[in-house]
Amino acid sequence: MGWVPAFALAAALAPPCPFPPLRKPGAWGRGRSLCNKAQKTYSWKTKVSMKLWMVQELHLMLKSTPILRLLKKHLDTFLKGKSGLRVFFPLCGKAVEMKWFADRGHSVIGVEISELAIREFFTEQNLSYSEEPITEIPGAKVFKSSSGNISLYCCSIFDLPRTNIGKFDRIWDRGALVAINPGDRKCYAEIMSFLLGKKFQYLMCVLSYDPTKHPGPPFYVPQAEIERLFGKICNIHCLEKVDAFEERHRSWGIDYLFEKLYLLTEK
Secondary structure, three states, X not given: OOOOOOHHHHHHOOXXXXXXXXXXXXXXXXXXXXXXXXXXXXXXHHHHHHHHHHHHHHHHHOOOHHHHHHHHHOHHHHHOOOOOOEEEEXXXXXXXXXXXXXXXXXXXXXXXOOHHHHHHHHHHOOOOEEEEEOOOOOOXXXXXXXXXXXXXXXXXXXXXXXXXXXXXXXEEEOOOHHHOXXXXXXXXXXXXXXXXXXXXXXXXXXXXXXXXXXXXXXXXXXXXXXXXXXXXXXXXXXEEEEEOOOHHHHHHOOOOOEEEEEEEEEO
16 A cells, blocks of 8 residues: 555644634744643543555545645635645645745745655655754754745644744645644634744645544534634635535445535635
């Protein structure tokens, strides 16, 4: 089967964080660590469930042609004709779109907990790169393309705010929120809020199915949950809903599955 994406393990790297309510983009103090109160304790159940999903499902989801078709279909809405944007990929794995955006003149920054995934991304895309330690996070590294327009941080997404990573014009969440343990979503939303720049566009792909038949992961994320997490600072629009059900999904105990693409914009 080859490499199995390990980015979903980031969901297990911090418990829920008791942060203040969501604020407008840029309202957080510079350099503030949003997850400095998080304990580095992980639940055995979370780690096991994530590992099983990685092996059985996640490698298929990341290569999902429907997801890429949705992105390309709504690309003009996402980019709005802008060039030179800073685009963030949470839990990026080795998503091929990272090079696609970089080739079009944008600056790509991703976070991924698997060093193997990052190295394979650069190798498979025929990109030379360098690596250097992230001083704010012991043991973490950042991998940078020789061209300078792709930087991938090898660390937990819950540690990322400790770095001086800056703000982003665009976020493309193609499999991050659905990988986050529901109990950690508030912490994840706070981090995304911290990273949003002014006049941002945040594109998010989530899954819809009967959660009484399959507990996840990947986790069911209804629109009400997106509203709860981001509604205070974002306008939320569902751009499209597509049937993504395949025979293999019957093993989850479900009989329908939809991918829903949302666009979040600044209020």
